[in-house]
Structures are given as C-alpha cells and as structure tokens.
Amino acid sequence: xxxALLGNPNCGKTTLFNALTGGNHSVGNWSGVTTALEKxxxxxxxxxxxxxxxxxxxxxxxxxxxxxxxxxxxxNYEIDVLLNVVNCTNLERQLFLSTQLLDLGIPMVIGLxxxxxxxxxxxxxxxxxxxxxxxxxxxxxxxxxxxxxxxxLSALCKEKNKMRETENILPLxxxxxxxxxxxxxxxxxxxVDPARDKSAAWDKFFCHRIWxxxxxxxxxxxxxxxxxxxxxxxxxxxxxNFCSSVLKPAIKLFFFRIGLQPWLQSLxxxxxFDGVSSILIFLPQxxxxxxxLAIMEASGYLARVSFIMDxxxxxxxxxxxxxxxxxxxxxxxxxxLMACRIIENPEQKRLTMRALPFMSCSAKMPVYAFLCQSFxxxxxxxxxxxxxxxxxxxxxxxxxxxxxxxxxxxxxWILELPTYKLPRWRLIAxxxxxxxxxxxxxxxxxxxxxxxxxxxxxxxxxxxxxxKEIASSILAQISRWTxxxxxxxxxxxxxxxxxxxxxxxxxxxxxxxLAVMGVDTQxxxxxxSPAAAGAFLIxxxxxxxxxxxxxxxxxxxxxxxxxxxxxxxxxxxxWFTASLFYHxxxxxxSKNL
Numbered sequence: 001x002x003x004a005l006l007g008n009p010n011c012g013k014t015t016l017f018n019a020l021t022g023g024n025h026s027v028g029n030w031s032g033v034t035t036a037l038e039k040x041x042x043x044x045x046x047x048x049x050x051x052x053x054x055x056x057x058x059x060x061x062x063x064x065x066x067x068x069x070x071x072x073x074x075x076n077y078e079i080d081v082l083l084n085v086v087n088c089t090n091l092e093r094q095l096f097l098s099t100q101l102l103d104l105g106i107p108m109v110i111g112l113x114x115x116x117x118x119x120x121x122x123x124x125x126x127x128x129x130x131x132x133x134x135x136x137x138x139x140x141x142x143x144x145x146x147x148x149x150x151x152x153l154s155a156l157c158k159e160k161n162k163m164r165e166t167e168n169i170l171p172l173x174x175x176x177x178x179x180x181x182x183x184x185x186x187x188x189x190x191x192v193d194p195a196r197d198k199s200a201a202w203d204k205f206f207c208h209r210i211w212x213x214x215x216x217x218x219x220x221x222x223x224x225x226x227x228x229x230x231x232x233x234x235x236x237x238x239x240x241n242f243c244s245s246v247l248k249p250a251i252k253l254f255f256f257r258i259g260l261q262p263w264l265q266s267l268x269x270x271x272x273f274d275g276v277s278s279i280l281i282f283l284p285q286x287x288x289x290x291x292x293l294a295i296m297e298a299s300g301y302l303a304r305v306s307f308i309m310d311x312x313x314x315x316x317x318x319x320x321x322x323x324x325x326x327x328x329x330x331x332x333x334x335x336x337l338m339a340c341r342i343i344e345n346p347e348q349k350r351l352t353m354r355a356l357p358f359m360s361c362s363a364k365m366p367v368y369a370f371l372c373q374s375f376x377x378x379x380x381x382x383x384x385x386x387x388x389x390x391x392x393x394x395x396x397x398x399x400x401x402x403x404x405x406x407x408x409x410x411x412x413w414i415l416e417l418p419t420y421k422l423p424r425w426r427l428i429a430x431x432x433x434x435x436x437x438x439x440x441x442x443x444x445x446x447x448x449x450x451x452x453x454x455x456x457x458x459x460x461x462x463x464x465x466x467x468k469e470i471a472s473s474i475l476a477q478i479s480r481w482t483x484x485x486x487x488x489x490x491x492x493x494x495x496x497x498x499x500x501x502x503x504x505x506x507x508x509x510x511x512x513x514l515a516v517m518g519v520d521t522q523x524x525x526x527x528x529s530p531a532a533a534g535a536f537l538i539x540x541x542x543x544x545x546x547x548x549x550x551x552x553x554x555x556x557x558x559x560x561x562x563x564x565x566x567x568x569x570x571x572x573x574x575w576f577t578a579s580l581f582y583h584x585x586x587x588x589x590s591k592n593l
Contacts, residue, residue: 007085009056016143229381235284363507490532531585543574
C-alpha cells in the first residue's frame with residue numbers, strides 16, 4: 001500500500017515519517033527542510049507500506065518550489081491513501097490545506113499531530129466532531145512520543161482505495177473556506193484554560209522588538225563558551241592525548257608485528273592516520289555545539305530567529321526568508337544553498353546564495369579550534385564567537401553592496417512559529433548523531449583520500465624520487481609559486497600555502513594537511529606570529545568555499561559563471577581582509593613596543 005504524507009511546514013510530518021520508517025531525515029522548525037520526495041517502508045499487520053514524505057506546503061495554489069514538487073507528484077504517482085498531517089495546536093492555519101486536499105477526492109486520513117501538547121495549552125479537540133464534519137477519519141497522534149500509530153495505520157488501511165464525493169464539501173474561495181474552518185473549529189475545539197498557553201508569554205520575551213536580538217546573541221555566546229571554552233577543551237585535550245599516546249603507538253605496533261613495509265607504515269600512519277585524527281580530536285567540541293543547537297531547534301526557539309531577524313535583514317536587501325538558509329549554513333553551506341529554494345523572489349534568492357558561504361560552517365570549526373588553541377588558548381571561545389559574527393557581517397555587507405536590489409515581494413510572508421516545548425532527548429540524540437555522522441563521513445572519505453595524496457606529494461620530488469626533507473618535495477615546490485599572495489598577510493610559508501589550497505577540497509583539510517606535513521602546535525608558533533595567525537583565521541573563514549559548495553551553487557543556479565564568481569569573490573575578500581588585519585595589528589604591536 002502506498003501512502004503519501006502531506007501537510008504544512010512544521011506540522012511534524014518528517015518526524016512522523018522517521019518514526020514510521022525508522023529513517024533519520026532532517027527535521028526542523030522551518031519550511032523547506034524537506035524540498036524533495038523521501039521514500040521509506042514499514043509494515044502493519046503483515047501488510048507492506050510504502051510511505052512517501054512530500055515537501056511541506058501551505059496551499060495547493062502557490063508558486064513555491066515545494067508546491068511544484070507536490071503537483072508533479074500527484075500528476076505522475078498513484079497512491080492508495082493520503083495522510084494529511086496537521087498540527088492540531090494551530091488548526092485554523094493547518095485546515096486550509098486540508099480543505100483543498102478534500103477537493104481532490106483522494107482517499108484521505110487526517111493525523112492530528114502534537115495532540116500531547118494540547119493539555120499544556122489548555123485545549124481539547126473533539127476529533128469525532130471534526131471527523132463527522134469533514135467526512136474522513138481524524139486521528140489524534142503524537143509523532144514525537146509515537147502515540148496513536150496503531151489507530152492511525154488501521155484507519156489508513158481501511159480508507160485504502162475508498163473514493164469520495166467532492167461536490168459541495170466546502171466553499172471554493174479562500175475567504176469562504178476560512179469562514180467554514182472557523183465553524184469547524186468552534187464545533188470541535190474547546191479552550192479549557194486559555195491562561196495555560198505559555199508560548200505567547202514566552203514570545204513577548206524572546207521575540208521582543210528591542211531585546212530579542214541581544215538575547216539571541218547572548219545565547220549564541222554562551223553556546224560558544226560551552227563548545228570552545230574551558231569546558232570543552234578538557235575533552236579535546238584528553239581525546240588528543242589518547243590518539244597520539246595510545247591509539248597511534250598501538251597501530252604502529254600492530255603494523256610492525258604483521259611485517260608491514262616501512263613505506264606503507266609511513267603512508268598509513270603519517271599520512272592517513274595523522275590527517276584523519278587531526279580532525280577527529282575536535283569531535284567533542286562539535287558534539288557540544290551540535291547538542292546546544294539541537295536543543296534550541298527542538299524547543300521551538302530557533303524557528304523564531306527568522307522572525308527576530310526579519311527587520312534587521314531587510315536593511316541589507318534580505319528578509320526573514322534568508323535567515324533560514326543563513327542559519328543552516330552554520331552547519332553546512334551545501335544545506336544552506338539548498339534551503340534557498342524556499343525563497344520565491346529570484347533576485348533575493350541569488351543574493352542570499354551569494355552571501356551565504358561567508359558564514360562559518362562546521363567544517364571550519366577544527367581550523368578555528370586548532371589555531372586558537374595554538375595562539376590564543378585563554379580566549380578561544382571569544383575569538384571563535386567573533387569569527388562567527390564577522391562572517392555574518394561580511395555576508396550581510398555582501399548583500400547590502402549588491403548593485404541590484406531585489407524588488408519588494410507583494411505576497412505576505414507566512415511564518416509558522418512552533419509551540420515552545422521541552423526537547424525530546426531521543427530526537428536530540430538523533431539530530432546530533434546525524435550531524436556527527438555527516439562530519440565523520442567527511443573525515444573518513446575526503447580527508448582520508450586527500451591525506452594520502454598529500455603524503456605522496458610531501459614525500460617525493462618532481463622526479464618522483466623519495467625525499468628526506470619535505471621542503472624539497474613536490475608539495476613545497478608547487479606551494480612556493482603562490483607565496484607572494486600569502487606573504488602580504490604574514491603567511492609567507494609554503495606549509496601555510498599548502499594548507500590553504502587543500503582547504504578548497506574541504507575546509508577540514510586545512511588542519512589535516514598541516515598534520516600530514518608534521519606541523520604541530522609548536523612548529524606553527526614558529527611559522528606564524530600572533531598577528532599572522534589571526535590573519536590566517538580570517539582568511540580561512542572567508543575564502544573560497546569547498547568544492548561541494550561550489551558544485552551545489554552551480555547546480556542550484558544552473559550557472560557555471562555564478563560558482564566561478566563566488567569562488568573568485570570570496571578569495572579576494574578574504575585576502576584583502578586578512579592582509580588589512582595583519583598590517584593593522586603589526587602597526588599596533590610596533591607602537592606598543
């Protein structure tokens with residue numbers, strides 16, 4: 001039996017899909033998280049179920065990209081039953097799409113999701129009255145707590161292939177539909193204790209027009225302190241000692257006992273192991289960062305950042321629509337670029353995509369942590385927070401300085417704010433696990449392969465002969481050709497040039513390449529001054545994004561020149577900013593002396 005899941009953004013549809021199929025797809029409190037079809041399987045009483053998760057939409061009559069995906073699905077796929085997932089804490093908004101789906105005449109069941117939140121809001125729903133009015137089964141469920149699934153699946157099986165009459169069910173006009181929806185709500189929704197709804201009270205504090213933004217930045221500052229300050233450095237130092245003092249000697253001893261050739265030992269230990277472990281030692285810090293962000297997201301607060309930032313972003317030719325991709329870019333620029341699909345204004349979409357890669361993604365975290373621990377250990381968390389802020393300001397200035405300002409959108413901006421709720425620790429764990437899996441997959445594939453290539457380039461010369469000193473290797477020779485550009489920002493050492501060029505493959509490779517070349521904390525301090533280290537931090541944050549980001553930019557815009565211009569623009573901005581910082585700091589230091 002084929003079941004399609006459809007509902008408004010933030011109705012819990014993907015959470016339900018994951019619970020039914022055992023998947024781990026992205027879940028977020030914003031529209032556009034699901035931008036394509038996701039398929040999974042399940043079984044119920046011996047019957048095989050194919051479940052399709054469709055993008056969240058507000059209406060069947062919008063120009064949004066998600067609506068195009070839904071329309072294409074209904075034109076090309078046959079389904080047995082449609083499951084309309086509804087956030088029952090906001091029936092008035094959610095039932096508008098439900099009434100449109102009723103007009104299609106497809107066998108349909110409404111899942112009244114988040115029913116577990118109703119008592120805390122002082123609400124009750126008579127699902128039988130709603131079912132009688134609409135003429136289809138309406139089942140209370142909680143996707144987060146996995147409640148009501150048996151009743152829901154049973155209703156879906158019973159509705160299979162049951163076609164319905166579509167004439168005179170509900171009025172066709174939007175205004176008339178909302179009038180009818182109000183009548184439906186009056187007949188089935190009972191406000192037992194309106195004073196118990198705490199979300200409105202919390203919003204007066206967190207979404208305040210004056211102190212809403214300062215509260216957001218203070219929360220982010222606290223997260224950076226926990227993730228990169230003294231609390232996390234304890235775990236990072238311990239993990240680093242374990243890798244270098246326990247794990248590496250154990251692997252080396254194993255290779256010796258099995259008689260592995262010395263060159264192969266060097267390849268696997270000094271190349272692959274040093275490259276990958278240099279990234280993995282920062283996993284504890286990323287775990288804390290991902291955990292804090294997951295709590296903000298699951299509680300319903302992170303979705304409100306779009307609303308909070310809308311007024312400020314409008315001054316930079318952007319809007320609240322752009323806030324969602326910018327937030328997602330803090331995890332991965334690729335995700336942020338794909339999330340730009342939710343922006344309907346074409347010029348504003350391209351403007352957001354142009355600015356977005358300046359944001360600090362998680363791949364840059366090992367670079368920040370390594371350099372900060374080497375030069376500024378006591379202020380690591382504050383410097384990293386400043387780098388995030390600098391990246392945001394650069395992104396906004398890029399949008400503000402655009403020659404062509406996007407036209408004002410005439411359509412109202414619809415933003416569904418989820419109810420504040422206590423995070424479900426199982427969902428938090430799943431969220432963190434997915435992000436860590438993505439991070440580890442890069443360390444296990446791209447970084448592993450690139451580390452081996454770097455090992456070869458650093459152990460052989462142009463004549464493919466082994467070298468005793470890395471300074472005479474292929475890697476050193478190629479990097480010396482580009483040293484003049486890096487010298488202007490105080491980084492005129494070939495090792496730094498190698499790390500910068502390797503970072504275009506993947507930003508984690510900056511740290512991995514330094515490890516492969518044997519550049520540890522002590523040697524790095526000999527190569528760079530504190531001013532040069534600060535300049536290289538800024539350069540690493542702003543310069544050309546990774547290959548995956550450039551490829552995604554080309555794919556999303558269908559323009560090769562867009563990706564090329566993005567790469568060139570960011571390199572020039574990074575080089576100019578880092579060089580300016582280095583010379584200003586050098587002047588300040590010389591005056592103090």
